Amino acid sequence: MGEPDKRLYLEDLAAGQTFRSVSQPITAEEIKRFARQFDPQPFHLEEQEARQTFFQGLVASGWHTAALAMRLLVQSAPFAGGIVGTAIEELRWLKPVRPDDVLRLETGILDIQAGKRSRGIVRIKCTTLNQRGEPVQVLTAALLVSRRSEHSPG
Amino acid sequence: MGEPDKRLYLEDLAAGQTFRSVSQPITAEEIKRFARQFDPQPFHLEEQEARQTFFQGLVASGWHTAALAMRLLVQSAPFAGGIVGTAIEELRWLKPVRPDDVLRLETGILDIQAGKRSRGIVRIKCTTLNQRGEPVQVLTAALLVSRRSEHSPG
Numbered sequence: 001m002g003e004p005d006k007r008l009y010l011e012d013l014a015a016g017q018t019f020r021s022v023s024q025p026i027t028a029e030e031i032k033r034f035a036r037q038f039d040p041q042p043f044h045l046e047e048q049e050a051r052q053t054f055f056q057g058l059v060a061s062g063w064h065t066a067a068l069a070m071r072l073l074v075q076s077a078p079f080a081g082g083i084v085g086t087a088i089e090e091l092r093w094l095k096p097v098r099p100d101d102v103l104r105l106e107t108g109i110l111d112i113q114a115g116k117r118s119r120g121i122v123r124i125k126c127t128t129l130n131q132r133g134e135p136v137q138v139l140t141a142a143l144l145v146s147r148r149s150e151h152s153p154g
Numbered sequence: 155m156g157e158p159d160k161r162l163y164l165e166d167l168a169a170g171q172t173f174r175s176v177s178q179p180i181t182a183e184e185i186k187r188f189a190r191q192f193d194p195q196p197f198h199l200e201e202q203e204a205r206q207t208f209f210q211g212l213v214a215s216g217w218h219t220a221a222l223a224m225r226l227l228v229q230s231a232p233f234a235g236g237i238v239g240t241a242i243e244e245l246r247w248l249k250p251v252r253p254d255d256v257l258r259l260e261t262g263i264l265d266i267q268a269g270k271r272s273r274g275i276v277r278i279k280c281t282t283l284n285q286r287g288e289p290v291q292v293l294t295a296a297l298l299v300s301r302r303s304e305h306s307p308g
Contacts, residue, residue, distance in 0.1 A: 038221035040228060041236045054238055054298070062239055063224050067192035067217045074194060082195040084208055085216055091242035144208070 007080040009148035010120045013109055021072035021105040023131075026060060028099035034064040060097035065137050069128050072105035079122075081146040086121070090140040095130070102131040110140070119144045161234040163302035164274040167263055175226035175259040177285075180214060182253035188218040214251035219291050223282050226259035233276075235300040240275070244294040249284070256285040264294070273298045 028047070035044030039061035042049040050058040074083055097103070107126045114120040122145045128137040182201070189198030193215035196203040204212040228237055251257070261280045268274040276299045282291040 034221075038225050039237075040225070043236065054235060061221075061224070063217070063221045067188075067215075067221065070215070070217050071192045071194070081208060082197065083193075086247065088242060088245035091245060093240065 007078050008145075009080045010112070010114060010122070010145045011148050013079075013112060013122055013145065015109050015111050017109045019073075019076045019105075019107040021076035021107075023102050023104045024068060024072060025100065025102045026064075026068065026097060028058060031058060031060045031064065031097075031099060034067075035061055038063055055096055057096075058099055060101075062091075062093045062137070065093065065097050065103070065128060066091060066139065068103060069105055069126055069137060069139060072103070072128075073107060073126060076105060077107055077124075079143065079145050080148070081119070081144070084144045085141050086144060087142045088139060089123075089142065090138065092138050093136065094138065095134055095136045097130070097136050101136075103128050103136070105129075119146050121145075161232050162299075163234045164266070164268060164276070164299045165302050167233075167266060167276055167299065169263050169265050171263045173227075173230045173259075173261040175230035175261075177256050177258045178222060178226060179254065179256045180218075180222065180251060182212060185212060185214045185218065185251075185253060188221075189215055193217055209250055211250075212253055214255075216245075216247045216291070219247065219251050219257070219282060220245060220293065222257060223259055223280055223291060223293060226257070226282075227261060227280060230259060231261055231278075233297065233299050234302070235273070235298070238298045239295050240298060241296045242293060243277075243296065244292065246292050247290065248292065249288055249290045251284070251290050255290075257282050257290070259283075273300050275299075 043053040043055040044061050047058045107124050110123040112122050122143045126139045127135050130136050197207040197209040198215050201212045261278050264277040266276050276297045280293045281289050284290050
């Protein structure tokens, strides 16, 4: 008979529901490795050079912070069919993410457009916080979430 | 006397200016590696399992596509002080990115809020296109760009 299905379907979700992730540290080496691949700029690549920039020290690429938010969202919000985003409506970086910061994600459901189809649109707001509880990134997204009825009819 | 400064300052930019990147292929192995780190979901991790999902095959994480757009932007838009984004106003994935797609970026300046400070806000729209010229991602961002006067006074 297998494990009970712990995934959350459209019918299980409601505006105001919240999800909290585990904590995730970020190291200088990870910041530099991501930057070499995707965002090769002095303030993400090397401490010494980073001091001469706008950021006055090494900071994570905003896209690295965004990608880590995705990892924390996948871990904390077990939506049926996976986390399938159709659009990001807002993505804002509020404070720099520095080496050895520890990040976590708080997610809230803003609203649900259920419609009559096999999937509905769930709008969520995800706030990434550092170890001091300061928001470093805020992100609003529209996700496609499956109805239960599609998967276990009757 | 060194190289002439090829970086673009706020004074060099105007609404309507465009920038084109080089082309960048994306492989199945890169898609899976990014997914293992940041977006561990079946449709990004493994071909066979991906066929049973919404996407009916392996697709790149949207955050991988976004990170690649950043790499192409850094390469194609040499703004003074680097590409420093304060906010993404829109980020939309229009078509799946599949293994062996070849991506390129077209960037246009939407408008500039110069103000009186040492940096102005430049709003850009970046469209990622695949090898068939189909838009796969569109992104609107606000960047901080430095004035020349700050760096070479008089």
